[in-house]
Amino acid sequence: MRKKIVFLTGAGMSVESGFKTFRGNDGLWENYPVEQVATHEGWESDPVLVTNFYNMLRRKLWDARPNEGHRLIAKMENDFDVAVLTQNVDDLHERAGSSHVIHLHGELSKACSSVDPYDSRYITRLTPEHSDVEPGTRAADGSLLRPFIVFFGESVPMLEPAAAQAAQADVFVIIGTSLNVYPAAGLVRYTRDDCPIYLIDPNPVSVGALHHLHHIQKGASEGMKELVDILKP
Numbered sequence: 001m002r003k004k005i006v007f008l009t010g011a012g013m014s015v016e017s018g019f020k021t022f023r024g025n026d027g028l029w030e031n032y033p034v035e036q037v038a039t040h041e042g043w044e045s046d047p048v049l050v051t052n053f054y055n056m057l058r059r060k061l062w063d064a065r066p067n068e069g070h071r072l073i074a075k076m077e078n079d080f081d082v083a084v085l086t087q088n089v090d091d092l093h094e095r096a097g098s099s100h101v102i103h104l105h106g107e108l109s110k111a112c113s114s115v116d117p118y119d120s121r122y123i124t125r126l127t128p129e130h131s132d133v134e135p136g137t138r139a140a141d142g143s144l145l146r147p148f149i150v151f152f153g154e155s156v157p158m159l160e161p162a163a164a165q166a167a168q169a170d171v172f173v174i175i176g177t178s179l180n181v182y183p184a185a186g187l188v189r190y191t192r193d194d195c196p197i198y199l200i201d202p203n204p205v206s207v208g209a210l211h212h213l214h215h216i217q218k219g220a221s222e223g224m225k226e227l228v229d230i231l232k233p
Contacts, residue, residue, distance in 0.1 A: 004081040005231070006169035007073055008187055009088060012176020012201065013220050016067040019060065019090050030057065040151050043114070047144055048135040054147040055132040058108055061090055062128040069175065069220030070096035072228055079233050083169075085162040085187065087177060089149055102162050110148035113139040118157050123148060159186075166190035173227065175200040175220050198227055 020029060029037070030053070036042045037053045074097035076082050084093050084101045089108040093101045106117075111133050113122035122139040137145045150156055166172060167190045179188065179199065188197060197213045199205060200223030205215060216223045 002079070002081045003170040003233075004083070004168055005076060005171045005173060006165050007082070007084045007086075007173045007175060008166075008177065009073075009084060009086045009093070009175045010177025011088065013069060013086070014064070014067075014088055014090055014092055015176065016069065016219065016221055017064045017090075017092055019064040019092070034152060038149070038152050040154060043146060043151065047114075047146070050147065051133050051135045051145075054108065054149070058126065058131050061108055062131065064090065064092065066092045066096035067221050069224045070098070072221070072224040074098045076228070076231075080231075083165045085165060102158050102165065104150070104156055104158050104162060106147070106149040108147070108149065111139075111145045112148040113141050113143045114146040115139075115141060115143040117146070117148060162187060163190045167192070169195055171196055171198070171231065173198045173200065175223065179205060198230075200224065200227065 032053060036046075037050050043050045070092050073082065073084060073093065077097075077099060082098070082100060084098050085104060086093060086101060087104050089103065089106055091107065091109050109126050111124045111126060113119055116122065119141070122141050124139070124145065126133070133145055133147075139145045163186075166187045169191055172188065172191045172195055174188070174197065178201075191197065195212060198216060199213055200216045200218060200220060202217055202219050204217070216226050218226060
């Protein structure tokens, strides 16, 4: 039986691919305040602005490419049972070849019902050829079609299945997200007491009470190269 490796990835995973996120030093994404484009109140206040903002962001996503870190995670499926839990809304893990990805914060490449975002009947997959959502477009349930994004302040429906994956991990790997920020700090608690934890991050970190944590102080791609060598079957 193959060992199970669970990856938890955040903003630092996609930095080398050139794709920006909300988590920045200025607290802005593409010069828009988070409150305006990434909250339910912002959506209710101006759905046209929010729809156009994600149209613009989606066009930038199509230009981004998976980096070596993404590709190495996907390649590990050759030897391990791999699950990816990501806070990122991009599809770079999937484009790199990962087959089991749980998106905690939604997916930029999809649009959904504004009444019931996770009703699969009303989720629309967007493509580079048909990327933009015309403001005012309605889902099949009659509600406005909104970005399939978990806005700040909303619940995280995929957190429970992500926690179930973390509990099954033989090895747990965190890339590009802080151990002090939800949901990383929460998910790591679901791992078994004897589960080794690897943190790939170029910055110094405080590991707290995580006795099984190994810090690889490198960026995503270089850190993954080192991890592959460590975990070679």
